[in-house]
Amino acid sequence: MNTSKSEQMFEAAQRVIPGGVNSPVRACRSVGCDPLFIERAAGSTVTDVDGNQFIDFVCSWGPMIFGHAHPRILAALRETMEHGTSFGAPTPTEIELAELVVDALPSLEKVRFVSSGTEATMSAIRLARGYTGRKVVVKFDGCYHGHADSFLVKAGSGVLTLGIPGSPGVPDEIVRNTISIPYNDEATLEQTLRDPALEIACVIIEPVAGNMGCVSPAPNFLKTLRQLTAELGIVLIFDEVITGFRLSYGGAQQFYGVTPDLTCLGKIIGGGLPVGAYGGKAEIMDQIAPDGPVYQAGTLSGNPLAMAAGIATLGLLGEDGFYDRLNAKADSFAAGLSEIAERAGIPVQLNRVGSLMTGFFTETPVVDFNSAMLADTDRYGCHYRQMLSRGIYLAPSQFEVAFISAAHSDEQLSKTLEMTEWSFKKLADK
Numbered sequence: 001m002n003t004s005k006s007e008q009m010f011e012a013a014q015r016v017i018p019g020g021v022n023s024p025v026r027a028c029r030s031v032g033c034d035p036l037f038i039e040r041a042a043g044s045t046v047t048d049v050d051g052n053q054f055i056d057f058v059c060s061w062g063p064m065i066f067g068h069a070h071p072r073i074l075a076a077l078r079e080t081m082e083h084g085t086s087f088g089a090p091t092p093t094e095i096e097l098a099e100l101v102v103d104a105l106p107s108l109e110k111v112r113f114v115s116s117g118t119e120a121t122m123s124a125i126r127l128a129r130g131y132t133g134r135k136v137v138v139k140f141d142g143c144y145h146g147h148a149d150s151f152l153v154k155a156g157s158g159v160l161t162l163g164i165p166g167s168p169g170v171p172d173e174i175v176r177n178t179i180s181i182p183y184n185d186e187a188t189l190e191q192t193l194r195d196p197a198l199e200i201a202c203v204i205i206e207p208v209a210g211n212m213g214c215v216s217p218a219p220n221f222l223k224t225l226r227q228l229t230a231e232l233g234i235v236l237i238f239d240e241v242i243t244g245f246r247l248s249y250g251g252a253q254q255f256y257g258v259t260p261d262l263t264c265l266g267k268i269i270g271g272g273l274p275v276g277a278y279g280g281k282a283e284i285m286d287q288i289a290p291d292g293p294v295y296q297a298g299t300l301s302g303n304p305l306a307m308a309a310g311i312a313t314l315g316l317l318g319e320d321g322f323y324d325r326l327n328a329k330a331d332s333f334a335a336g337l338s339e340i341a342e343r344a345g346i347p348v349q350l351n352r353v354g355s356l357m358t359g360f361f362t363e364t365p366v367v368d369f370n371s372a373m374l375a376d377t378d379r380y381g382c383h384y385r386q387m388l389s390r391g392i393y394l395a396p397s398q399f400e401v402a403f404i405s406a407a408h409s410d411e412q413l414s415k416t417l418e419m420t421e422w423s424f425k426k427l428a429d430k
């Protein structure tokens with residue numbers, strides 16, 4: 001595969017952009033190769049600057065649930081940009097998307113748009129702290145909520161881990177109020193939330209974890225979390241940046257029947273443009289400026305182009321039977337993957353929820369961060385490179401999810417299974 005132009009571009013990029021990328025995972029460091037520079041995309045394929053075409057399972061890390069360059073979304077953008085791109089003033093499109101989002105999610109009475117998932121989660125925990133007057137944020141090992149200081153704590157190795165900075169530049173004073181505990185561990189959850197020494201403002205969780213690879217909540221885990229936080233007056237925040245409008249039109253909260261106090265969104269609601277959002281009960285949301293004292297602002301929040309792309313996307317998602325068709329496609333693809341791993345004698349734990357999935361190269365069921373860390377990342381890297389050489393564009397990390405989109409055709413999924421079988425056989429021979 002000729003990648004000469006990507007190589008030249010990567011050299012140029014590294015001279016002016018840290019690591020040559022604008023987000024670390026794109027550097028492909030954990031899969032042992034240099035990144036390809038993508039020139040265009042359509043449907044479920046991306047094409048790099050050397051003209052190599054790939055079936056795409058990254059899907060821009062989630063937004064492309066309909067595939068790339070969907071005609072309805074492009075048309076909405078073209079029409080909107082004719083009238084300008086940003087005004088720094090309220091616009092009708094913000095109301096339209098806000099009403100769609102509020103109507104879709106059980107927990108939302110009001111919503112505030114921002115420009116990234118990080119802004120959404122950062123604002124949500126500030127709001128929870130302002131609303132409760134408490135300081136401590138509880139999160140879960142292996143869950144990622146963006147790069148705001150409060151979230152950059154190392155995943156705890158102990159049962160109960162007081163935050164220790166997970167990145168230089170994050171002062172102890174900031175992360176001292178962040179506690180990270182094991183996902184799916186009800187005993188530790190109850191022990192932590194009931195600890196009288198802790199002034200807990202909120203718990204934030206990915207209702208299906210997508211940032212240690214795909215890890216689903218244990219049966220009743222979310223219900224127990226909801227019961228405890230309600231009893232103790234702790235704000236429950238669902239980070240649905242990945243799962244929102246992915247697992248169902250009402251997100252994970254509808255999929256599992258558990259209603260949080262606040263919800264964070266991103267990715268799909270922007271249709272590929274920069275959008276994040278946080279929302280919830282009016283009683284809490286009314287604490288946000290200018291109505292309330294908790295400050296949050298953004299120059300491009302509610303940007304007309306992003307709103308138009310989001311409205312077009314949600315319009316498509318609302319079509320009858322969309323999620324049934326998407327999940328059925330993902331179901332048969334996942335079944336094929338499991339059969340192939342079995343035939344090849346390769347230990348793979350395939351975790352899937354709806355159209356999100358991760359194949360962990362390990363014999364141990366993956367139910368939390370510690371078990372996810374047992375996966376063979378070298379073997380994943382080898383698989384990644386082999387699949388790339390055969391035109392399949394997987395997530396460049398064992399600890400991310402693969403996304404199935406409405407644009408993935410049966411033929412493309414069959415080809416991917418064939419290439420997976422070829423790759424697994426090569427892995428088994430190593």
Ligand code: KE4
Pocket residue numbers: 023024025026061116117118119121144145146147206210211239240241242266267276400
């Ligand atoms: P952004 O700030 O990247 O828009 O969103 C942060 C975020 C918040 N919450 C969840 C559950 C997320 O998954 C993310 C971002 N996801 C990663 C990939 N899993 C984005 C990819 C990247 O960092 O380049």
